[in-house]
Amino acid sequence: MARSTLPTSAPETVLGTPAAPLRRYVLGYRGYRMDLRRPRRRLEVPTDVVTVALAFEGSMRLTDAVSPAPAASFGSVAAGLRRTATIAEHTGVLHGLAVSLTPQGAFRAFGSPAGDLGGQWAEPGDLLGPRLRALTDRLADTPSWPARFAMLDGYFAALFAYGPDWEPSVLWAWHQLRRSHGLVPIHALVEGTGWSRRRLELRFREHLGLAPKQAAGILRLQHTLGVLAAREDHPTGADLATLCGYYDQSHLDRSFRGMVGCSPREFLASRGGTALPAPTDRVAGRVTSAVLDPGAA
Structure with a gap:
């Protein structure tokens, strides 16, 4: 079922x-059509989600928000798990849709190339070649x-039917990390899997x-952001550190x-500025x- 969150105008x-x-592997679909006649900049923070955005019109310039480097331009783009935020900018004209996958879903859909996406942006066609380009059309x-x-349901159902599974020990370790919001000690994962630390990292x-x-x-950051967003009283830095497992x-x-490239307070302010559209x-x-303000550096 789909629902429009903004009027057609x-x-x-x-x-x-x-x-x-499919919901074990696909978190959701998001369709969008914009004709703003002015640039739009967004700060995309690290998440435990693999995103595949398929462009019908327009393109995006992507830059690392923490260690700026020359921007990379994409129409369609696949983004793996990244430990630093991304600044995404477009001219204001953008039409397409995005698929949000769990890491396990990305591996089942794309196989070993999903692991190569870690920390990267790539053309989705590099994963599935002409099949994905034909799907976009x-x-x-x-x-x-x-x-x-x-149509996406049918496409991913076919991919998942024969795709590879995660190794059971990787799945167990990932569940431990998610359950603890990233706070379980790595040595506990080593002991639980029976692997060496090197083998755990490789897998x-x-x-x-x-x-x-x-x-x-990434999981601890997401927990921190969730606490910040949910608490109307906005806990102090010291209280937030205690709630989310930081030393201080x-x-x-x-x-x-x-x-993220800014402080927690600065991030909250960027989400709540009255002069800018509400974040989605x-x-x-x-x-x-x-x-973000399109004129900001």
Whole structure:
């Protein structure tokens, strides 16, 4: 089922829920159509989500928000788990849709290339070649969002039917990290899997594209952002550090800046500025985004 979150005269955002058998692997679909006549910049924070965005019109310039480098331009793009935030900018004209996958779902759909996506942006065609380009064309020619989402259901159901599974020990370790919001000690994962630390890291990189410690940092950051977003009283830095498993406020601030490129308070302010459009998080239940002033450096 799809629902429009904005009137038709405004930029259009439509959310789609995947068919029930797919929800273990697909977190959701998001269709969008914008014709703003002015640039739009968004800050996309690290999440435990693999995103495949299929463009019908327009392109995006992507830059690392923490260690700026020359921007990379994409029409369609696949983004694996990244431990640093991304600044995404477009001209204001953008039409397409995005699929949000769990890391396990990305591996089942794409196989070993999913691990190569860790920390990277890539053309989706590099994963599935002409098949994905043909799918994008078919989706663009389909007249309604519900029909597009149904087409995606069929496409991913076929991929998942024969795709590879995670190794059981990787799945167990990932569940421990998620359950603890990234706070379970890595040595406990080593002991639980019976692997060496080196083998655990190698298997994580093959399956998720990141080492266990990096994946844990993303989960802890997401927990921190969730606490910030849910608490109307906005806990102090010291209280937030205690709630989210940091040594102290200084540790929290260093870790947050090292992953997002700003302080927690600055991030909250960027989400709540009255002069800018309200942010739309890309995935239900996760804090993913803030809309930035297009004139900001």
